[in-house]
Amino acid sequence: MSHVMKRLLAAVGAHPAAIELEEADEEVAAAAAGGTGLPTLFVGGAAVGGLEGLMSLHLRGRLVPMLLEAGAVRC
Helix, strand or coil: CHHHHHHHHHHCCCCCCCCCCCHHHHHHHHHHCCCCCCCCEEECCEEEECHHHHHHHHHCCCHHHHHHHHCCCCC
């Protein structure tokens, strides 16, 4: 899933930073992401969710504006 997420973000001009977690830290990270599981995308410090959340934003036309607002892509 993370590969698909990275490809979609690259397609819209974002270059995400991937953070690899130790197994012990995965539970804490999943809880911080609102229980959406891993991998989880954060944009501007807000948890977007996993692949489903990312695709939902993209299909509703909200992904690029969110990335622009966070400074993750340029016009």
